[in-house]
Amino acid sequence: xxxxxxxxxxxxxxxxxxxxxMIDFVLLKIKNILDNSSDEEVDAEKKLKLKEVYxxxxxxxxxxNLSKLKxxxxxxxxxx
Numbered sequence: 001x002x003x004x005x006x007x008x009x010x011x012x013x014x015x016x017x018x019x020x021x022m023i024d025f026v027l028l029k030i031k032n033i034l035d036n037s038s039d040e041e042v043d044a045e046k047k048l049k050l051k052e053v054y055x056x057x058x059x060x061x062x063x064x065n066l067s068k069l070k071x072x073x074x075x076x077x078x079x080x
Contacts, residue, residue, distance in 0.1 A: 015070075016069075019069045019070050019073055020061070020069075022070075022073040022074070022077065023057060023060075023061050023069065023072075023073045023076075025077070026057060026073060026076045026077050027054060027057055027058065027061075030050050030053060030054045030057075030076075031054065033050060034047060034050055034051065034054070053076060057072060057073075057076055060072050
């Protein structure tokens with residue numbers, strides 16, 4: 001059987017795509033908060049933390065460790 005057509009590979013690919021979509025959603029949400037919120041809505045300290053989270057998620061997105069990606073994406077989604 002061709003490695004690319006293996007059902008397990010298909011499942012992992014789909015799960016990875018779903019995780020990347022979730023990460024992209026979180027990144028977009030953080031970016032919108034940073035770009036569109038006033039200082040009264042989000043103070044400077046929270047903005048700094050959000051920028052740090054954004055940068056860390058962006059770095060982790062380059063990983064192919066699916067379980068770590070899901071863990072980070074889900075935790076970030078809860079925090080945002």
